[in-house]
Amino acid sequence: MLLLLRAIARLTTFVLLIALAALGLATAVFSIQGDTRALSLPRLADHFQLPELRDEVGPYLDRLEGDGPTAWISVGAGAGAIAVGVLLLAGVFMPRRERLVVLEEQDEARLAARRRPFAQVAAALAEQERGVTQTRVRVRPARLGRGRLRVATYYSHGRSREEIERRVSAAVAPLADAFRLRKQVRARLGERGSARVQ
């Protein structure tokens, strides 16, 4: 999907630039003569049928601005324009590659981790702590500055929340520190029927 959006954005950019170049050339050529002669700007406007466009858009705007029920076709057209604009923006700005959690980077050489296995590693480290029944980890790599490692952990009855948070935090700390991630650990009491029992 993203690949398609990027391709559409590239094609649209190319077509837009060619259209602008042609328009620039036409404007330069049609500025040679004045009044309404063959190579004048009013004649260029005629070629592009701008007077007819004006005669259509003016009454359309008048109708749109007038009182009456909601113009659903125009709502749809506006929503369509918004959707196209958002998709084009996504095609321009969405990153091409998966963002990685970077450990070290030197020129082209980089030590990094994909988000899913990195989260699995963090979860495995957290679940080794006694009393922890289940862990959910979310990793957000850094765009600028430090990324974030969020650990939501569930613990069994008979343990204190503070103790679990402290121990899980200590368990994932070496990983978070090495990859320069801010860690956030939240512990909750596990519910009955949890997959893991300790």
Place this chain on the structure above:
Amino acid sequence: MKIRQRIRERTSPVAYAGRTLLALLALALVWYGLMLVLLAAKVSPDKVDAISRYRAAFNYFAGLQPGDVTSRVRLIAGLSGFAVFPVCCFLAWKELPRPYLARGDLSLLEDERATITVKPRAIERAAEAAVVAHPAVIGAAARYGDHLSVDIDVRRGRDLAETMREAQLLVVEALGRLELPALPVSVTLAGFDRRRREIE
């Protein structure tokens, strides 16, 4: 079967100017699309015009007459159009994709009598064999392109950073042992086998 060949593309920094133009167009689409929705939903036209100036812009362009195109306007329009044409042509040229195959033979020697090349798969196999020698690594997939990148699967979460540094060092040492030129080596954690992880 793993597809190792990659098609990459060289992007000129100038191409970002064209993309900026497209982003502006997209923002205009979003903004005036929203104005159209507001007008169609019968929000006060004065309010919509106050935030977007759509009516003012339309009235200005609709009211232009041939007499408004003075010699000065023609000069400015002509010179602007003349300048826009080559700039936009250049930007459009820079937008054309220039793909290339990222993976190719490594040439060690080339003269009039002989050539010595190393196939990319040989380099990748050497890297993979070196990395899986690490006790914490259970699998590796290397790709030789602009540089050598190695995806690794690990079984041990503890000391992950150290494992990755050691994996990189193992690859660098293996290339040195094979008397291959020093390459930038990237290591990426691509998998963690929870079932096969060690009891730590």
